[in-house]
Amino acid sequence: MANIADEWPIPGDPNHFVGARHHTVPRFYLEYWADADGHIDVVEKPGGRRYRTVPKTASAETDFYTYIDLDGNPAGHMEQVLGVIEADASAAIGRITHPTFGQFPPPPDDMYAIATFIAFQKVRGRRRRREIETHADFYIKVQYSGLSRDAIKAMLEEQFGQVSPDQIAEMEDLVANLDEYEFVPDPNDHIRMMGELAQAIFPRLMRRHWYLSVFDEPVLITCDEPVIVYKSNPSPLRGYGMLDADEVWFPLNPSMLLILALEPQSVPARFTAPISTAETVNAHSTHSAYQNIFLYPGQPDIDAERLVDTPLFEVTAPADVILPDGANKPLKNRKTARRRKPDRK
Template sequence: MADRIRRQHTVSRFYLKGFADEAGNIRRVSLPGEPSIVLSTRDATVIKDFYTVTLPDGSLSDVFERKFSKIEGPAAEALGHILAGTWPIEGEAREAFATWVALQHLRSEDVRFGQGYMNAEMIRLIVGVSGKDALRSLIQASESRPVSDDELDYEWRDITKPGGPDIIPDANQHIRLLTSLLPTTAAYLRDCHWTLFRFDRRSIATSDHPVTLVVAPDHPKWQGVGITTAELFLVPLNRRAALTIQPRRRFPQPPTGVERVPDFARKGTTAIARSINQETAARARKYVYHHPSETPLERLYLPNPETRERPSISNAEGLIREEGLFSGMTDEARRALSATSIPGESDRGMSIDDIPWPIPGRRARSAGRPTQAGQRFMNNTLEDS
């Protein structure tokens, strides 16, 4: 594709139509409640070049947006069957809709930003454990020049501050994560227990992150919320229906002789509608969407997205020391002990020597743009995938 800006939907338009009026308009409420505007589903959830990736040769490609459309077609058909009264759905329809739910979760802004936050936290931890002298050595070796104490102080403070360095969310890395997790996440959701709620009068809302991962009331605050730790997945289907997907291991055992508890369909109540809308609003990133003439958010708590806690590595503060956590040891021993496991790669570790410098995508001294070295690293990552 030519190097041009494309308007790309982070939430499927076929899905948003279920919350719109006959003219195709939907109300968008900005958290924590204002402003509220009515706009076309063509313009809702649009972010410029959100799925556009940079190829190793430096060109831009929207190939993944086209791949997503191939998932949306069968999913739209499956959703049509559900809303028309077919329940439960099985076979290809169930597979198609489970795949779309997985895609809709994994392609969200929350997942992309969360990935960036965790990268920053990991870099903070590795540098903090290694110490200032190791950071100086990394910079000097990468840039072939001496580093002054003032510059080193600046870099140390910025990298080891709470949350780590400011890193621009990266489309290439996000897409790589999405494509690696999509098949297993879709299969996991397909095999869960599904419950359909139908509402005669109560209105259901959705959001810019319509797949909500709900946790149990006793879920530890220190533990992150992910695909395998969620108590259930909540998906508003349209303004009169919603779906919950619950892992079967969290469901009561079926009676003797029954292979598994069948999927349920239930009539929704006012209390259930309110609970669904509250969870949806609480987990939205920036916006909640609903039918223009209805008020499903009335008397609900709408969070301020700027005050939300972001994912972090617990108990990292005590590991960050200017002299390094393992000061006094030989270089060989220090590197062995300070190696930090990479998720999914238990057979290898990562030390400060493995951090590319400049840090890819870091928002520092570069007018908010990734450095050339950082862009090369992103391109190599995409090429490897």
């Protein structure tokens, strides 16, 4: 995958996007689920509250991709890069989903654009940011948990040189009350990782076998984490991802599912699928969702049992290791670190 950063400067002022609302799920994509009046339905997870809105405001947050550059200034380059990726993908997906002239398999350039888009979509959302935050919080708490006064003194001296009794006492208090704190990395950490992670995912998508599953009715839903990894017989002891999943699913619209299979399948590249298959896809979409599930307004309510909350990740440890409070439990708070507006002098 080419590095878009090598093509700078992209025409236009990238800082134009500082202070703007950034879509974590692109507006063009959500518009496929809009009715004739331009509305989509959103179901919140957990809880199941359903409401109607428009793609312009759904899954958007001010300055989500704004980062602080090396000069300490807010910069909007990442939002501009995502805009270029989305524009290419929108055109490519449109050539697949066109009701009259839709074509599949897509030509190489369109496959490139769609794979790039899916790779970034897998790593750009609020779930990935919250995972980074939760991992960081977990790691720090495990590292500090149970430290004795001597261990605290040695750690501080290694980091800062000579330390005072007050500094040691302050750190002792922190260690004794770790569960009262949350250690949250700056959003820059997530934004910094996005390109590297997407570049690792991209070739794995391009090497897969591409299929298009078409339904006779608009039955598919989508969510704020629309890239779904599927394995028919997952191990209870380890996870799976883009490398070893049997299939990667991406709903293109309410009646078309893009399937990227690890192995060749005994079906045509484009095939008609039974409605029962959509039920399985929708169940995985509901499970994959971080907070929002998106539906065409005419689609039925989601079964409440599918909205049961689960941990972002689970860890195992020896019996004598005390895990931090909140480990292996559903999130109490789905908010991610926000980029604060800088003070203007």
